[in-house]
Amino acid sequence: MAISRIYDIARRSLSVYQSALTVTSHNVSNANNPAFSRQRVLLTSETPAKVNSFTMGAGVKIADIVRVRDQMIDTQLRKFSQSQSMFDKQNQIYSKLEVLLSEPSDLGLSSLITSFFNSWGELSTNPTSVQLRNNIANSGRQLTNRFNELYQGYNKIKAELKNEAVQVTNEINFYVKQINTLNRQIFEAQSRGVTSNDLMDQRDNVITELSKLVNLTVYQDENGSANVSIGGLLAVDQYHNIDFKVVEDNGKLFLKDGSGNTTLSINEGELGAILKSHSQDIPSFLSSLDSIAQSIVSNVNEIHKTGYTYTNPPHSGINFFSEYEKGAFAIDAGILSDVRMIAASGDGTDGNNAIAMNIAGLKDQKTISGLTYLEKYSSFISDMASYKNMLEKSSESYKLVLDELEYQKASYSSVSIDEEMMDILKYQKSYDASAKLIKIADQLIETLLSIV
Numbered sequence: 001m002a003i004s005r006i007y008d009i010a011r012r013s014l015s016v017y018q019s020a021l022t023v024t025s026h027n028v029s030n031a032n033n034p035a036f037s038r039q040r041v042l043l044t045s046e047t048p049a050k051v052n053s054f055t056m057g058a059g060v061k062i063a064d065i066v067r068v069r070d071q072m073i074d075t076q077l078r079k080f081s082q083s084q085s086m087f088d089k090q091n092q093i094y095s096k097l098e099v100l101l102s103e104p105s106d107l108g109l110s111s112l113i114t115s116f117f118n119s120w121g122e123l124s125t126n127p128t129s130v131q132l133r134n135n136i137a138n139s140g141r142q143l144t145n146r147f148n149e150l151y152q153g154y155n156k157i158k159a160e161l162k163n164e165a166v167q168v169t170n171e172i173n174f175y176v177k178q179i180n181t182l183n184r185q186i187f188e189a190q191s192r193g194v195t196s197n198d199l200m201d202q203r204d205n206v207i208t209e210l211s212k213l214v215n216l217t218v219y220q221d222e223n224g225s226a227n228v229s230i231g232g233l234l235a236v237d238q239y240h241n242i243d244f245k246v247v248e249d250n251g252k253l254f255l256k257d258g259s260g261n262t263t264l265s266i267n268e269g270e271l272g273a274i275l276k277s278h279s280q281d282i283p284s285f286l287s288s289l290d291s292i293a294q295s296i297v298s299n300v301n302e303i304h305k306t307g308y309t310y311t312n313p314p315h316s317g318i319n320f321f322s323e324y325e326k327g328a329f330a331i332d333a334g335i336l337s338d339v340r341m342i343a344a345s346g347d348g349t350d351g352n353n354a355i356a357m358n359i360a361g362l363k364d365q366k367t368i369s370g371l372t373y374l375e376k377y378s379s380f381i382s383d384m385a386s387y388k389n390m391l392e393k394s395s396e397s398y399k400l401v402l403d404e405l406e407y408q409k410a411s412y413s414s415v416s417i418d419e420e421m422m423d424i425l426k427y428q429k430s431y432d433a434s435a436k437l438i439k440i441a442d443q444l445i446e447t448l449l450s451i452v
Helices: 001-031 071-101 108-123 130-191 197-211 269-302 334-337 354-364 371-413 415-449
Strands: 039-045 050-051 053-058 060-067 216-222 226-230 233-236 245-249 252-256
Touching: 001 039, 001 060, 001 415, 039 071, 050 071, 053 334, 060 197, 071 130, 071 197, 071 216, 071 354, 071 415, 108 354, 108 371, 130 197, 130 226, 130 233, 130 269, 130 334, 197 216, 216 334, 233 245, 252 269, 269 354, 354 371
Parallel strands: none
Antiparallel strands: 039 060, 050 053, 216 226, 226 233, 245 252
16 A cells, blocks of 8 residues: 555654664764764665556665774874884883983083093192092092992883883783774674674774784774784784783893794884883993993003002002992902002102003093093993984874874764754754654545545
């Protein structure tokens, strides 16, 4: 009967536009949710019916409810987020390392190295002075203490980075588990024909957060599962996820899978910055400090032990510094207990100053790879400052790119209240028209019944 078809079309239309209004309301309620992608109702004609020899339209139906999302922008966001997070984290770490150096200042190694060798120059002007020997002992103690403080400070930061690497790895495992759970929930929803847009938003947001921690790639399979690889290893899909762990081997940190058999190549994200700083940068800095301290110990002792002490009788063969060990730079205990053990004379006579002059002259000698102590240390400081400056600029540059990508994402995917209000009015009018159509059908039936 034609009137019943009008009823069916109007009833379906009411249901469709009610659903459309629900989706639009959902958009409006999430207007301030940055992780939400606006959703759009796609309408299409219902399958037409054949009546007698004619094909009659059957009204409207919802073809799909889709997310307005640009996967290319998401991919770029994750890519640049990995790099920006790495540069930003490294910059933070280098800021801590720079603070330890206290350069330029009276507490810096540059000033203390200069003071130490200058004190030998002062002794050369009065080689029998006990007070000037006290000055050498004091400046030497300040120098060795400062070296040791730096060594301990760098090792402390290194230990903190190890703890931080464990914490970040726990975060990675948490996100990976979330992705696995969401993959399964999305698959189950789609299997039942239920829209999973909100679940996919949650999953995309988790993947974005994960990309700040570690380098990753994402591939979406035919089941809608997000397969995420971390450091070249498949970390999570619909069926499984890996628990990662940080392992220290020979003083270096590595990210491995749960079995410990596979080492991942981690070179970006916060974890990439932490692993590089812990296992490469700080050991390199300590090596530079070691080379300077070892050279000072070796060269000063080599000269000093050929000289004669200011004791009665004078002695030779005395080292000024004790044997050097990493992080344990010290003046010989015998000299600290009696500064007269400091040698200034080269022949045992009181007025001779050859040893003091030769040690003072070490300051300007190119003793380390063709550089003086100050030049070597200045090169170390300059390299660190230059690298930190690069990190800071790179972090800022990538942040600008990320801001632009976030703007593009928001422009494309975020909710516009004005547009949603227009859609609400449009769907409301269609809903009202469908309701009126039902009333018209009622009137037609009443007219038909009155005739009968």
